[in-house]
Amino acid sequence: MTEPVKDAVAVPAAPTPRTNGRPATQFVRPTFAGLQRPSNGSINADESNSAPHPAAQRDPSRFAPRVAQRRFIASAFAALCLVATLIGVVVLAALLIDIFRDGASRLSWSMITGFPSRFADRAGIGPALAGSAWVLALTALFAFPLGVGTAIWLEEYAPNNRWRRLIEMNIANLAGVPSIVYGILGLALFVRVMSLGRSLMAAALTLALLILPVIIIASQEAIKAVPRTIRLGAYALGATRWETIKHQILPVALPGIMTGTILALSRAIGEAAPVILVGALGFVAFIPTNPSDQYTVLPFQIFNWVSRPQTAFHEVAAAASIVLLALLLSMSAIAIWLRNKYTRRS
Amino acid sequence: MTAPRASLPTPAHDSRSWGEIGLEKRHSNERRIGILLIAASAVSILTTVGIVAVLVFESIGFFAEVSVWEFLTGTRWTPLFESKSFGVLPLLMGSLLVASGAALVALPIGLASAIYLSEYAQDGVRRVLKPVLEVLAGIPTVVYGYFALLYVTPLLRTVWPNADIFNAASACIVMGIMIVPLVSSLSEDAMSAVPRSLREGAYALGATRFEVATRTVVPAALSGIIASFLLAISRAIGETMIVTIAAGATPQMTLNPLRSVQTMTAYIAQTSMGELPHGTVEYRTIFAVGLTLFCVTLLVNMVSGVVLRRYREVYE
Numbered sequence: 001m002t003e004p005v006k007d008a009v010a011v012p013a014a015p016t017p018r019t020n021g022r023p024a025t026q027f028v029r030p031t032f033a034g035l036q037r038p039s040n041g042s043i044n045a046d047e048s049n050s051a052p053h054p055a056a057q058r059d060p061s062r063f064a065p066r067v068a069q070r071r072f073i074a075s076a077f078a079a080l081c082l083v084a085t086l087i088g089v090v091v092l093a094a095l096l097i098d099i100f101r102d103g104a105s106r107l108s109w110s111m112i113t114g115f116p117s118r119f120a121d122r123a124g125i126g127p128a129l130a131g132s133a134w135v136l137a138l139t140a141l142f143a144f145p146l147g148v149g150t151a152i153w154l155e156e157y158a159p160n161n162r163w164r165r166l167i168e169m170n171i172a173n174l175a176g177v178p179s180i181v182y183g184i185l186g187l188a189l190f191v192r193v194m195s196l197g198r199s200l201m202a203a204a205l206t207l208a209l210l211i212l213p214v215i216i217i218a219s220q221e222a223i224k225a226v227p228r229t230i231r232l233g234a235y236a237l238g239a240t241r242w243e244t245i246k247h248q249i250l251p252v253a254l255p256g257i258m259t260g261t262i263l264a265l266s267r268a269i270g271e272a273a274p275v276i277l278v279g280a281l282g283f284v285a286f287i288p289t290n291p292s293d294q295y296t297v298l299p300f301q302i303f304n305w306v307s308r309p310q311t312a313f314h315e316v317a318a319a320a321s322i323v324l325l326a327l328l329l330s331m332s333a334i335a336i337w338l339r340n341k342y343t344r345r346s
Numbered sequence: 347m348t349a350p351r352a353s354l355p356t357p358a359h360d361s362r363s364w365g366e367i368g369l370e371k372r373h374s375n376e377r378r379i380g381i382l383l384i385a386a387s388a389v390s391i392l393t394t395v396g397i398v399a400v401l402v403f404e405s406i407g408f409f410a411e412v413s414v415w416e417f418l419t420g421t422r423w424t425p426l427f428e429s430k431s432f433g434v435l436p437l438l439m440g441s442l443l444v445a446s447g448a449a450l451v452a453l454p455i456g457l458a459s460a461i462y463l464s465e466y467a468q469d470g471v472r473r474v475l476k477p478v479l480e481v482l483a484g485i486p487t488v489v490y491g492y493f494a495l496l497y498v499t500p501l502l503r504t505v506w507p508n509a510d511i512f513n514a515a516s517a518c519i520v521m522g523i524m525i526v527p528l529v530s531s532l533s534e535d536a537m538s539a540v541p542r543s544l545r546e547g548a549y550a551l552g553a554t555r556f557e558v559a560t561r562t563v564v565p566a567a568l569s570g571i572i573a574s575f576l577l578a579i580s581r582a583i584g585e586t587m588i589v590t591i592a593a594g595a596t597p598q599m600t601l602n603p604l605r606s607v608q609t610m611t612a613y614i615a616q617t618s619m620g621e622l623p624h625g626t627v628e629y630r631t632i633f634a635v636g637l638t639l640f641c642v643t644l645l646v647n648m649v650s651g652v653v654l655r656r657y658r659e660v661y662e
Binding site: 263 | 372375383384385387390454455461465466482484485487490496523526554557559560580585590611614615618624636644651
């Protein structure tokens, strides 16, 4: 199939060196390769230097479109790609069915509000759910202003200098740091140095740092999308930079910022690895009431139950997973709703 | 700017014009805000500094007791045993085994999905499939871990009855599926950026869709595709919960995916759950392994960035 393409490319290139056998003397080119080897005095001398394009040698009558064969390959490939795409869908379905089959029977109000127990049939996720809610709120409290502030600075204030490029590169790199490394940072910095211990506060600070790059990048995109004319209009009316941002840019960019923030927060409450390091507990028999309390969160509770050998605990883990998935799905739904509302307006 | 005017002082007792009123206040406000925003953006720098400082500081303590050479070349990792051995290679091998297994699953599926979504799918189909793949990316890793241990592993063991209960293969498969959306969405973005004229040129020469996809679009988007591969691999190396739950806790140098292995991330997670006394060499292994993990993922991410920047084909 490349044959026709190659031929097509070769056609304009081939005739240029050939000059229909005119004598070499007509050329006035001092560094011409042919002049150094005047063996036959013709232009063919330099042709022997560079091998002609294979397409130029080929017999044109041998062009074989092989249309039927190529069409077959094309449709086979299309089917293959479709199958590959569907693998993702099928696995997602298998995962959801598996979780629901294992956990649906254990799902009940008393399980959602109950406390963990040594006995699987009495174990509940109350403290874990409360812990996740606390972590969600505190993480948002830290990460949202920092993330949006950084994005505003980068988009509206920062001169296009080395410091700004450094920060942007740094944010891109932070986004690729494994979540467990943030856990190590939290363990050393928040749990030990700031001696917050195994508290909700330590977990929330760690997760806030984890999702900060995501919020910054999403907010930058949202701010970038605000038309320049709005800025210019505000400045023309005498508004200062911050007044323009506060009254004109942020209101327009807010839905986009919120969408990014909600998605980032849903990542934060789905994470188990960093909270393992900052000391979530597998067994918390009380509802945390302030940020310095010990805690557990839903993903960690699930992990704790999955790691036990008893099948009964696996069922509770599946039921807890259903709750977690429902929570994340509703957060994504809010984010998607916001995004759609936003895109329709502009 | 009508809103702030209400808070401005009335000009009756003031000889200045409306425009001058509150100007100083507004300007000092402006400076304060600027400083606050710079402080916010400094947090991201401080995070990086914090990560590097913490990892390096504790690792220095670790390497005071264990030689760097032993750490990097030793083939036994038994820091919690009576006879201690601190060779990180088994953990590194475990991470690479699982990540390459995951890549083997994710790269072909992800690339084929991206080709399908960008070259074949009609708008309606794309509108359904893309959110489904996004959901796949949003599932918590601990749920994937559950799925790997309690669904995929039993399935594997019906085919290979001698596979360990905790084995690398189930972690590879599930992690591969987890990173498919990353590969497919980034690759699709790269392919969508290939201009229409290139495709139409190929079609005009008589190419089929397969030929357009594989000989025109994929080569043109290659830098983006390879960058997405590398990012996915780095994500797989850094992924913790799936391997902690499903791949086991046996640090060993094996290429057999049916055996139990321990990755760097799983070691960190599993070790930090036990109460390790602060300041001991066992505690510091977390940081030394963390530093290794950080360096490996950073390296892969940076290569990905270089590929993206240096080999990008730019079209008008």
